[in-house]
Amino acid sequence: MLASDRRLGYALVAPTVIVLVVITGYPLAYNLWNSFHHYVVTSGQPATFNGLANYARLFHGQSFLPALENTAGFTVVSVVLETAIGLALALALNRPFRGRGAVRAAVFIPWAVPTVVSGMLWKSMFDPQQGFVNYVLRVLHLPGGHVTWLANTGTAWGAILVADAWRNTPFMAILLLAGLQVIPSEIYEAARIDGATAWQSFRRITLPMLKPALMVALIFRTLSAFLIYDVVYAMTSGGPGSSTDVLSYLDWRAFLVQSDFGYGGAVAVFLIIVCLAIAAAYVRAFRVETVR
Amino acid sequence: MHLWSRRRQPNDITDRPRGPTARSKRRSALVAAVGVGLVATACGSSSPAPSASAQVPLSAKQTIVFSTQGLGLEGQATKAAVKAFEKANPNITVQIQTLSSSSNVALEQQQQAFMAGASTPDVLNVDVIRPAEYAKPKWILKLNKFHPNTANFFPGQMASGEYKGGIYAIPWFMNAEGLFYRTDLIKTPPKTISQLIADAKHAMAVDPSLKMGLAFEGAKYEGAVTAFQSMGGQFTASNLSNINTSANRAVLQFEYDAINKYKITPSAASTWEEPNVQSAWLAGQTPFALNWPYLVQLSEAKGSLVAGKTGWVPFPSVWGGSPQASLGGSDLVINARSVHQAADWKFISYLTSNSAQIARAVFSGDPPSVKSAYNSTLFAKAPYFKMEPAVYNAAVSRPVTPVYASISSQMQTLISSVITGQESPAAGLAATAPVVKQLAATGG
Numbered sequence: 001m002l003a004s005d006r007r008l009g010y011a012l013v014a015p016t017v018i019v020l021v022v023i024t025g026y027p028l029a030y031n032l033w034n035s036f037h038h039y040v041v042t043s044g045q046p047a048t049f050n051g052l053a054n055y056a057r058l059f060h061g062q063s064f065l066p067a068l069e070n071t072a073g074f075t076v077v078s079v080v081l082e083t084a085i086g087l088a089l090a091l092a093l094n095r096p097f098r099g100r101g102a103v104r105a106a107v108f109i110p111w112a113v114p115t116v117v118s119g120m121l122w123k124s125m126f127d128p129q130q131g132f133v134n135y136v137l138r139v140l141h142l143p144g145g146h147v148t149w150l151a152n153t154g155t156a157w158g159a160i161l162v163a164d165a166w167r168n169t170p171f172m173a174i175l176l177l178a179g180l181q182v183i184p185s186e187i188y189e190a191a192r193i194d195g196a197t198a199w200q201s202f203r204r205i206t207l208p209m210l211k212p213a214l215m216v217a218l219i220f221r222t223l224s225a226f227l228i229y230d231v232v233y234a235m236t237s238g239g240p241g242s243s244t245d246v247l248s249y250l251d252w253r254a255f256l257v258q259s260d261f262g263y264g265g266a267v268a269v270f271l272i273i274v275c276l277a278i279a280a281a282y283v284r285a286f287r288v289e290t291v292r
Numbered sequence: 293m294h295l296w297s298r299r300r301q302p303n304d305i306t307d308r309p310r311g312p313t314a315r316s317k318r319r320s321a322l323v324a325a326v327g328v329g330l331v332a333t334a335c336g337s338s339s340p341a342p343s344a345s346a347q348v349p350l351s352a353k354q355t356i357v358f359s360t361q362g363l364g365l366e367g368q369a370t371k372a373a374v375k376a377f378e379k380a381n382p383n384i385t386v387q388i389q390t391l392s393s394s395s396n397v398a399l400e401q402q403q404q405a406f407m408a409g410a411s412t413p414d415v416l417n418v419d420v421i422r423p424a425e426y427a428k429p430k431w432i433l434k435l436n437k438f439h440p441n442t443a444n445f446f447p448g449q450m451a452s453g454e455y456k457g458g459i460y461a462i463p464w465f466m467n468a469e470g471l472f473y474r475t476d477l478i479k480t481p482p483k484t485i486s487q488l489i490a491d492a493k494h495a496m497a498v499d500p501s502l503k504m505g506l507a508f509e510g511a512k513y514e515g516a517v518t519a520f521q522s523m524g525g526q527f528t529a530s531n532l533s534n535i536n537t538s539a540n541r542a543v544l545q546f547e548y549d550a551i552n553k554y555k556i557t558p559s560a561a562s563t564w565e566e567p568n569v570q571s572a573w574l575a576g577q578t579p580f581a582l583n584w585p586y587l588v589q590l591s592e593a594k595g596s597l598v599a600g601k602t603g604w605v606p607f608p609s610v611w612g613g614s615p616q617a618s619l620g621g622s623d624l625v626i627n628a629r630s631v632h633q634a635a636d637w638k639f640i641s642y643l644t645s646n647s648a649q650i651a652r653a654v655f656s657g658d659p660p661s662v663k664s665a666y667n668s669t670l671f672a673k674a675p676y677f678k679m680e681p682a683v684y685n686a687a688v689s690r691p692v693t694p695v696y697a698s699i700s701s702q703m704q705t706l707i708s709s710v711i712t713g714q715e716s717p718a719a720g721l722a723a724t725a726p727v728v729k730q731l732a733a734t735g736g
Contacts (some may be wrong), residue, residue, distance in 0.1 A: 040734075041407065042694055044429030062727075127568075128560045129503075148559040151712045239512030240562065241709030256400070258698045 028272075035265035042259040054266035064267070067245040074157070074246065075225040078164050082221060083214075085165065086172025091206075093173065094180040104177075111170040119234025122163035126150055126235075153243040156236050160244060164231050168224075172217050179213020180206070215286045222282070223275050247271060350634035355385040358639070359405075359413035361398050362390065365656040373652065377642045384635045389413050406431040406627075414630040415639055417464060420452040420621050420689065421696050427455035428694040428735075433626040434458040438637045444662050448619045448687030455692065460625060462640050463661030465652065467620030469522040470683035471607040472573055472581040472591070474598065477502075481605045485546065488580065488608055492556040495579040505556030507572040508582040509564045510547060512708035517700050518618035519582055520707055521688060523547070524609035525616075529691040532699065532732035536725035542611040544710045544717035551711065562711045574598060582607060584620060585680055589657040592676050604679050606686040619687040621661065653677065659684070695735035699728050 035054055039047035058064045093104050110118065125132045126149040138145035149155045183206065191201045229248035232238060238245035247267065254264030348354050362370050367390065374386045389412075391398035402416060406426065418426065426432045436459050442450050445463045453461025471488075473481050477495045482488035492505025508523075509515040521527045525543045527535065550557040560568075566583055573581040574590060576597045581587075591602040606615035624643060626636045642648055646667070649660035654673045659680055660666060666681050691699060706724045709715040715723075 041403070042425050042429060043734075123563075127563070129558065148562060151559060151562040153714070237512040237704070237708075239705070239708040240712035241512075241714045242705050243714070253701060257701050258695075259403075 031265045031268055033265075034261045035269050037262050039262040039265075040258070040260050047262070050262070054262045055270075057263055058266060058270060063242065063245065063250055064247075066242065067247050067250045070244065071226060071228065071246045071248075074160070074164075074228060075222060078161055078168075078225045078228075079218065079222050081161065082165050082169045082172050083218065085169045086217070087176055089169065089173040090176035090180055091202075093177055108170045108174060110167050111174065113167065115167055115230040116234050118167045119163055119231040122159065122166070122231075123150070123235045126159045150236055151240055153240065156240060156244050160231055160235055163235060164225070164228065167231070168221065172221060175213055175217035175220075176210065179210045179217075183209045211286060215282055219279050219282050222278055226275060226278065227271065346631050347634070348632050350638065351383065353383045354632050354635055355387055356414040356630070356632045356635050356639060357387045357389050357412040358415045358417070359389040359391060359402060360417035361393060362417075363393050366658065369652045369656040369658070372655070373643060373648050376648070376651075377639060380642070381635075381638060384638065386639060409629060411627065411629040411631055414627055414632050414636045416625050416627060418461065418623050418625055420449060420461075420463075420467075420619055420623055421692075421700075423453045423461035423623055423625060424455045424692045425694045425696065426625065427458070427460040430628055432460050433628045433630070433633065434460060435462065435626065435637075444664055446661065446663065446684045446687055448617075448684075448689050449621055449623075449661055452619060452621075452689040452692055453623050453625075461623035462625075462644060464622045464624045464643060465649075465658035466661045466680075466684050466687070467584055467622070467659065468617035468683050468687040469518050469582060469584055469607075469620065470604050470617050470686075472583055472587060473603045473605065474576075474579045474601050475603045476601045477579045478603075481603055482608055484612070485608050485610045489550075489554050489556060492580055493554065496556065499579075501576070502579060503577040504558050504572065505554075505578065506550055506580040506582070507564070507569045507578045508547075508550075508557065508561060509566050509569050510562040510707070510711045511565045512704050513565060514700060514704070515565055516707040516711075517690065517703045518620065520544070520547070520703070521616060521618035521690060522582060522607045524607070524611050524613055527690065527703070528688060529693055529732075532691055532693070533729050534725055535728055536721040539611040539613065540721055541717040544707065544720065546610045547707070547711050548713065548717070552713070562708070585659050585683070586657060588676050588680070589674075602676075604683060606683050615686050616688040617683045617686040619689045622658075691732070693732060693735040695731050698731050702727055702731070 034047070036049060036051060037047040038050040038053070089107060093100065093107065097103075113121070124130065126134075128134050128146065128148045133149070134145050134147070137143070147155060149159045187205055187209075188201055191205060196204070227248050228246050229252060232244055232246050232249050233252075236244045238249055248271070251264055251267040251271065254260050254267055258264075358370075358374070360370055370388060374388060378385060391401050399419075399422075402413075402418070405413060406429070416432075423432065427434075440459060440462055442459070446466060448468070449463040449466060450459075453459055453463065471481070474495075477499065478491050482491050488506070496502050496505050508519050510519065517527070520543055523543050523546065524539060526537055526539050531537070551559050551561060569581050569583050570587055570590070572578050573583065573587060574596060585604070588602060588604055590596065591598045593599065606617050609615050624640045626633060626640070630636055644662055646662060646665045646669075649662050649665040650667075650670045650673075652658050653660050653665070653670060659677065660670070663681070666677060670677050690696065693699065702724055706715075706720045710717050710720050
């Protein structure tokens with residue numbers, strides 16, 4: 001009985017496994033194979049085994065390490081920023097008030113805009129002559145009304161962070177709001193009766209109960225921040241110079257500009273490993289805390 | 293209107309990590325084994341080139357596939373040309389395979405067909421910077437055996453189709469970057485850069501409605517490279533062994549100075565692509581603008597602010613050399629595995645005939661690649677084409693090399709660093725020159 005159940009189980013998951021092998025497993029394995037070869041598609045030469053040379057190039061080349069630094073910095077800043085604002089939004093939207101449905105819908109609109117479109121949009125918003133940002137700054141007599149945002153390293157990163165936060169904070173808010181909604185209100189009532197302050201119930205009830213949702217949100221947000229590509233491409237193409245270059249954009253260039261499937265493959269493998277490590281670290285961090 | 297500009301689709305990657313368990317480890321071992329097997333099969337695949345006997349004779353009934361980008365007017369012009377060709381050659385049917393309007397996606401689509409060893413598309417429309425890249429792996433056919441009339445094309449564009457002495461591409465339509473000037477504000481177009489600077493400053497002083505003196509594209513993208521070349525940058529295949537020349541330093545310095553010293557160009561130009569230059573020009577905000585000929589047509593359109601006030605000449609060389617116009621435009625190539633080569637050539641000959649070229653120029657504004665098409669028939673229908681050959685004769689191709697894209701990427705970073713003041717021209721060129729030299733050497 002048990003054995004036949006198990007067989008049926010295998011049969012039922014078989015199609016999924018096969019599809020996964022074909023559309024995920026094969027490209028992954030092919031990419032891994034490429035990463036150990038010298039293989040420039042447009043060279044007309046067949047791939048030749050070159051061991052770890054592509055991986056060595058990551059750390060000895062000029063562009064990888066700066067891009068890694070940029071990517072890591074962006075990931076930390078954007079995730080912290082978006083989590084904080086997202087949490088505040090979620091808390092606000094979880095309170096009953098008139099017109100809450102409309103406000104919730106409005107807040108989530110940026111999430112429905114494709115990233116590359118929002119990147120293009122923000123690029124024109126930051127245009128120093130026709131852009132909205134400088135217009136508002138000038139009208140309000142604030143500093144920065146004549147800054148060419150995308151032409152300096154610091155301000156270009158600021159612009160990218162704003163564009164990314166505008167697009168992705170609603171995502172954090174959605175997930176955290178869903179987490180907040182499953183916390184039973186009785187617990188808050190009990191806490192209030194016991195004389196807990198708002199801060200105490202946030203610290204002792206909301207945050208611990210929100211942990212599963214927070215973990216999911218953080219994993220998704222961190223991974224996609226680490227893989228940032230569209231906003232950078234649309235707004236700066238990694239410029240000025242190469243000051244806003246990031247790993248996914250570097251990898252895209254390796255594959256599509258240089259047709260270097262070996263080096264591109266090595267960068268992709270590195271990205272996969274780091275992403276898995278980030279996910280594993282989150283799962284571990286949250287599990288340990290829960291056990292305590 | 294597609295020039296050569298890079299556009300791209302979003303590429304969202306979502307990883308779904310899963311925690312390992314004992315059972316999943318066993319399963320992943322199985323998956324890995326299957327994966328390795330698949331890789332082994334992939335590596336063993338290769339397909340033989342078609343033999344000469346497999347060719348379909350010209351007179352036989354056949355269908356050829358023409359792969360081309362082009363929406364709107366350009367797409368309609370292509371359809372009209374195909375219809376006329378089919379009428380004249382009833383045994384040949386041309387099937388149009390429309391590529392993505394995004395040039396990077398279009399490039400991928402064509403490369404994938406080549407990499408798979410497909411015999412179609414038979415005829416391909418490619419950007420002028422591609423032929424060498426496709427000739428090297430023998431993806432496209434050497435066309436010398438058809439004896440093309442090379443003298444009837446502009447030399448700069450003809451050169452874009454040459455690789456190791458062979459002809460691999462035939463120019464389809466022309467495109468080159470030149471200096472737009474307002475004929476009402478600038479009496480005679482400047483011949484030297486100092487004259488251009490003086491004219492720009494004078495015009496700004498006289499006419500307060502002007503917001504700048506010179507508009508050009510300085511964003512980090514391919515356009516920055518063509519602007520650099522159109523201003524006199526030494527950047528052809530023969531320059532790649534050392535781009536750190538005084539001429540190149542002068543051009544980069546000029547781009548920086550135009551913004552920071554002469555103040556004829558707004559700092560925003562360091563983020564501008566040609567649509568931004570176009571809007572500054574069409575809004576009448578600048579007496580000078582660097583742009584492509586599509587803007588001639590837009591300027592002369594009904595209701596345009598600058599209609600009848602538009603002149604277009606080669607940009608004066610910054611360092612005093614002879615003027616250069618960076619070459620854009622489109623070429624036609626034949627898939628080396630096509631079995632319809634005779635019909636393919638017939639089709640290309642038709643597309644580059646005077647009548648087809650003039651029809652396209654009038655309908656969609658694509659400038660003829662054929663010199664003889666600049667004749668009274670064309671000028672009667674579109675007089676503004678008269679000023680264009682002057683720019684096209686100065687056309688200079690970007691380096692014809694299989695590794696062009698990688699080299700361009702280096703140049704884009706260099707130009708962007710200099711324009712935004714992150715690096716001096718000398719330091720930037722000193723750092724970039726050896727990288728470009730090494731890349732060029734790998735290109736062979």
